[in-house]
Amino acid sequence: MFVIEDELKKLPTTPGVYMHKDSLGEIIYVGKAINLRNRVRSYFRDTARHDPKVRAMVANIAEFDYIKCATEMEALILECNLIKKYLPKYNILLKDDKSYPFIEITVSEEFPRVLKTRQLKRGQNRYFGPYTDGTAVWQMIRMIGDMYPLKRCKTQRFPENARPCLNYFIGKCKGVCIGAVDREEYAAMIGEITDILEGRDAKLIKALETRMNEAAEELNYEEAATCRDYIRSLRSLGETQRAMMQADRDIDILIPLRTERNTMVSQYRVRDGKLIGREVIHMNDSGAESAEELIPAFIKQVYTESIRLPREVLLANHVPDEALLTELLNRINADNAASGTDTAHKTKITVPERGEKRAVLELAKADSLELVKSLDERAEREASRRNALRDRMTELILEAAAADGITVVPIEEGDDREYRVEAYDISNTNGVDTVAAMVVYEGRKPLRNDYRKFKVKTAEGDDYGSLQEVLYRRLKRAKAGDAGFDRYPDVFFIDGGLGQVHAVKKVVDAFRVPIPVVGLAKDDAHRTRAAVFSDGHELPLAGDKLLYSYAGNIQEEVHRFAITYHRSLRGNRVTRSALEEIPGIGPARRRELLAHFKSVEAIKHATYEELLAVPGMNRKAAESIMNYFQERKSST
Numbered sequence: 001m002f003v004i005e006d007e008l009k010k011l012p013t014t015p016g017v018y019m020h021k022d023s024l025g026e027i028i029y030v031g032k033a034i035n036l037r038n039r040v041r042s043y044f045r046d047t048a049r050h051d052p053k054v055r056a057m058v059a060n061i062a063e064f065d066y067i068k069c070a071t072e073m074e075a076l077i078l079e080c081n082l083i084k085k086y087l088p089k090y091n092i093l094l095k096d097d098k099s100y101p102f103i104e105i106t107v108s109e110e111f112p113r114v115l116k117t118r119q120l121k122r123g124q125n126r127y128f129g130p131y132t133d134g135t136a137v138w139q140m141i142r143m144i145g146d147m148y149p150l151k152r153c154k155t156q157r158f159p160e161n162a163r164p165c166l167n168y169f170i171g172k173c174k175g176v177c178i179g180a181v182d183r184e185e186y187a188a189m190i191g192e193i194t195d196i197l198e199g200r201d202a203k204l205i206k207a208l209e210t211r212m213n214e215a216a217e218e219l220n221y222e223e224a225a226t227c228r229d230y231i232r233s234l235r236s237l238g239e240t241q242r243a244m245m246q247a248d249r250d251i252d253i254l255i256p257l258r259t260e261r262n263t264m265v266s267q268y269r270v271r272d273g274k275l276i277g278r279e280v281i282h283m284n285d286s287g288a289e290s291a292e293e294l295i296p297a298f299i300k301q302v303y304t305e306s307i308r309l310p311r312e313v314l315l316a317n318h319v320p321d322e323a324l325l326t327e328l329l330n331r332i333n334a335d336n337a338a339s340g341t342d343t344a345h346k347t348k349i350t351v352p353e354r355g356e357k358r359a360v361l362e363l364a365k366a367d368s369l370e371l372v373k374s375l376d377e378r379a380e381r382e383a384s385r386r387n388a389l390r391d392r393m394t395e396l397i398l399e400a401a402a403a404d405g406i407t408v409v410p411i412e413e414g415d416d417r418e419y420r421v422e423a424y425d426i427s428n429t430n431g432v433d434t435v436a437a438m439v440v441y442e443g444r445k446p447l448r449n450d451y452r453k454f455k456v457k458t459a460e461g462d463d464y465g466s467l468q469e470v471l472y473r474r475l476k477r478a479k480a481g482d483a484g485f486d487r488y489p490d491v492f493f494i495d496g497g498l499g500q501v502h503a504v505k506k507v508v509d510a511f512r513v514p515i516p517v518v519g520l521a522k523d524d525a526h527r528t529r530a531a532v533f534s535d536g537h538e539l540p541l542a543g544d545k546l547l548y549s550y551a552g553n554i555q556e557e558v559h560r561f562a563i564t565y566h567r568s569l570r571g572n573r574v575t576r577s578a579l580e581e582i583p584g585i586g587p588a589r590r591r592e593l594l595a596h597f598k599s600v601e602a603i604k605h606a607t608y609e610e611l612l613a614v615p616g617m618n619r620k621a622a623e624s625i626m627n628y629f630q631e632r633k634s635s636t
Helices: 004-009 036-042 052-059 072-086 134-147 183-197 202-217 221-238 291-301 322-339 355-404 463-479 498-511 545-580 587-597 600-604 608-612 619-635
Strands: 016-021 027-033 063-068 102-105 114-117 126-128 250-258 263-271 274-284 312-315 348-350 420-429 432-442 452-455 491-495 517-522 528-532 538-540
Touching (some): 004 036, 004 063, 016 072, 027 036, 027 072, 036 063, 072 291, 072 322, 102 134, 134 221, 183 202, 202 221, 250 355, 263 355, 274 291, 274 355, 291 322, 312 355, 322 348, 355 517, 355 545, 420 463, 420 545, 432 463, 432 545, 452 463, 463 498, 491 498, 491 545, 528 545, 600 619, 608 619
Parallel strands (some): 250 312, 312 348, 420 491, 491 517
Antiparallel strands (some): 016 027, 016 063, 102 114, 102 126, 250 263, 432 452, 517 528, 528 538
């Protein structure tokens, strides 16, 4: 039995990390301490003087654990890692556990590309971000693609007789595949793109203005208009609350904000003296006493994942452990420099009292106040839409349940839970390669980690039988305790009409799960027309904008997911069948060939020497591949 008073006496007086646990053994708080004994004891002394958050936490502490560290810095780093691992209830946490998108320049390639990514490969390529607005990332990449004819395909080696793709003929690619690229010119384009992403776009805008004026004088109005549009795009990226400073600066400004509905940190980026962007990171503060407590949490959880840190962080007020946080930032800088993702430099935390730094800080604070107003208004609108959709879904689910002869409990008013929807669709080509897709939504949010794909095994070519097989497999795995299927939905959406609904309902009834089934029928234009219930009656959706849009979006998403899986499966089958016909090429060699060349088309155009370079290949096998594709070419 864990006796808190006895265990407190055993605590060491060294630095370390402590973990408070509840009666179920769940970690509810992680903290660091210079002196573990003094820090942990403080929670159980004079509890009436603690703030409400701490009192609530202490009331739930059943036991605690700790890890000794040699230094306070070691404790800080361990605290960061444990918070990310356990997401304790009473720690300040990032509200979202998703990874944020970056813009990647693939400098590890001979001719780099510009991509959106969520996976960082340290020491290989250059990354810019992270960004919380994924749409803005796509817009930026699209603009770069319009401005610069960069290589767009993944292929790194091209055969001598390669033919350029459509991008070359429409001026969207310089023609790397046919050797039509000047390396210095290409490198210069990458350099300009890097300047844009780092906020250094003044020189580029000036050059575009010169080109625009020259084109206008030569009556080349099409090129002049293109330059004008580029200039507008560049300025639109950087003119949102842009500020200028006298000297070049590389600064982040962090403003903690709290409202009735939102807790966040607003991060402003100053590059080359310009305030070029703002990111808003929503937090869950679990009742933090002051907004300034959010800043250390932000630094520990956001900056520790960054591949490039600013040289200075401006704050409106001093925060706890400021010196220790500065040391942490410089350790991150050292790691990034060692991995090649950033140059070696120091980062300092500053609370400016006067001068241009104070001025830009005040600008950021003023902008944040406006941001709070807009976010609250947006939150009110979102809450209104969410409640309206939930009301309509309640009516739909109750109507479907009545048709199915089952009883369901709707979400009560004041409950924050959203209805969970599972939608299914079948895809095949003339009854071949039949697959099914399952997508999951909670409210309007797609839960992509919960999406599932099924390859139909027993009912190819039969839509009704395919649906029954897939729902049977899904519910059987749930009944067996499979963690990937253990959460039941509030309703099943099935792509199709009354026949599909009846087919699925038989399986659902056999498992005796009280989940209503709704069919989504389409009109002649392939748009969602009506919700179909098992007793045969329909609910027209065209007149109900909310349900029409919601059901239509889900139906399109499950259709997209099914089609994508079907095409990949069909493509793999075609690939396998092509290679399987080549004498002397067995499963092991097929795997090595595809791993090396990535596609059958690349294998087809490979030279004899390139084929021999593949692990496991010999002269006879390479000749067999060359002869096979040569014979096919001559026969067509």
